[in-house]
Amino acid sequence: PYVNTKDILEKASKEGYAVPALNINNLEFLHAIIDAGIEENAPIIIETSEGAIKYAGNGDIRRGAQLFVSMVRAFANTVPVPVALHLDHGKHFNIIMEAIKAGYSSVMIDASEYPFEKNLEETKKIVEIAHSVGVSVEAELGRLVGIEDNVVVAEHEAVLVDPNEAKEFVENTGVDFLAPAIGTSHGAFKFKGEAKLDFDRLKKVKELTGIPLVLHGASSVPEDIVKLAESYGANFKGAKGVPSDILKKAVKFGINKVNTDTDLRMAYVAGLREFLTNNPGEFDPRKYFKTAKEYVKEVIKARMRLLGCSNKA
Ligand SMILES: O=C(COP(=O)(O)O)N(O)CCCCO
Ligand code: NA
Numbered sequence: 166p167y168v169n170t171k172d173i174l175e176k177a178s179k180e181g182y183a184v185p186a187l188n189i190n191n192l193e194f195l196h197a198i199i200d201a202g203i204e205e206n207a208p209i210i211i212e213t214s215e216g217a218i219k220y221a222g223n224g225d226i227r228r229g230a231q232l233f234v235s236m237v238r239a240f241a242n243t244v245p246v247p248v249a250l251h252l253d254h255g256k257h258f259n260i261i262m263e264a265i266k267a268g269y270s271s272v273m274i275d276a277s278e279y280p281f282e283k284n285l286e287e288t289k290k291i292v293e294i295a296h297s298v299g300v301s302v303e304a305e306l307g308r309l310v311g312i313e314d315n316v317v318v319a320e321h322e323a324v325l326v327d328p329n330e331a332k333e334f335v336e337n338t339g340v341d342f343l344a345p346a347i348g349t350s351h352g353a354f355k356f357k358g359e360a361k362l363d364f365d366r367l368k369k370v371k372e373l374t375g376i377p378l379v380l381h382g383a384s385s386v387p388e389d390i391v392k393l394a395e396s397y398g399a400n401f402k403g404a405k406g407v408p409s410d411i412l413k414k415a416v417k418f419g420i421n422k423v424n425t426d427t428d429l430r431m432a433y434v435a436g437l438r439e440f441l442t443n444n445p446g447e448f449d450p451r452k453y454f455k456t457a458k459e460y461v462k463e464v465i466k467a468r469m470r471l472l473g474c475s476n477k478a
């Protein structure tokens with residue numbers, strides 16, 4: 166069934182596990198995600214960035230939002246696990262409104278680039294509108310940058326979440342789930358040195374807010390997938406993600422939604438390169454995406470097991 170993201174995350178927060186939030190740009194990733202959720206009997210959170218909506222609508226925002234809602238609802242209404250559709254990193258009021266009108270389960274208002282007060286105001290405005298039509302809201306405090314050993318303390322303070330601000334922010338906005346910046350960053354090149362997250366801040370944010378928390382930039386960039394893609398001509402030198410043990414620790418300290426895009430992209434391109442190299446005569450798109458979809462599904466199933474949401478549908 167098609168559900169509200171908040172229902173999935175409230176249960177996860179209460180029971181102490183996390184659910185991967187899986188980005189899509191096309192139909193093939195949706196297939197892989199749905200199959201993974203069915204095979205793991207796990208709740209499914211699908212998310213699309215603003216760019217994905219533009220891409221799907223071939224430049225038209227309203228068309229893209231409506232297309233994703235109809236695709237996801239068509240699958241959600243025919244599978245035994247709960248499925249939610251979330252707008253990831255909503256930064257433009259008009260796009261957030263199109264997502265709400267199209268029928269998204271939840272939207273993120275990402276005003277984390279602004280000073281605290283403006284972030285709070287922008288978030289409060291979206292919460293009022295979204296809640297009036299039963300849509301839940303995610304916001305972000307602090308900014309996504311990897312913690313580098315040589316970063317001076319002042320810069321740490323400037324970019325990582327302030328737990329006391331988080332308490333005030335949640336109370337004043339009514340936001341349903343919060344993404345506290347604790348040292349991760351988007352993409353395949355997250356850390357120069359060893360992966361480091363600020364678990365002390367995370368723990369405090371959970372204690373002070375008590376709501377479901379979101380980890381952005383949470384892809385692990387698995388070594389085997391990188392090596393496989395590189396064996397078929399890819400060049401991902403220096404790729405490094407969040408190790409599994411660190412992810413598990415983040416769940417222990419209160420993370421319940423784990424945004425995962427890069428790992429899906431890496432698995433897809435590894436499978437695609439492998440298939441095309443080994444099947445030079447194939448040109449049926451229902452065939453040459455098969456391996457790619459299979460690898461994405463396996464990466465998602467492993468992540469569902471790691472985060473503890475398998476058999477939690
Ligand atoms: O926080 C994340 C996931 O980040 P990643 O999968 O790169 O670790 N997202 O919001 C997904 C979209 C942006 C990055 O591709
Ligand atoms: Na998000």
Ligand SMILES: [Zn+2]
Pocket residue numbers: 254351381382424
């Ligand atoms: Zn993100």
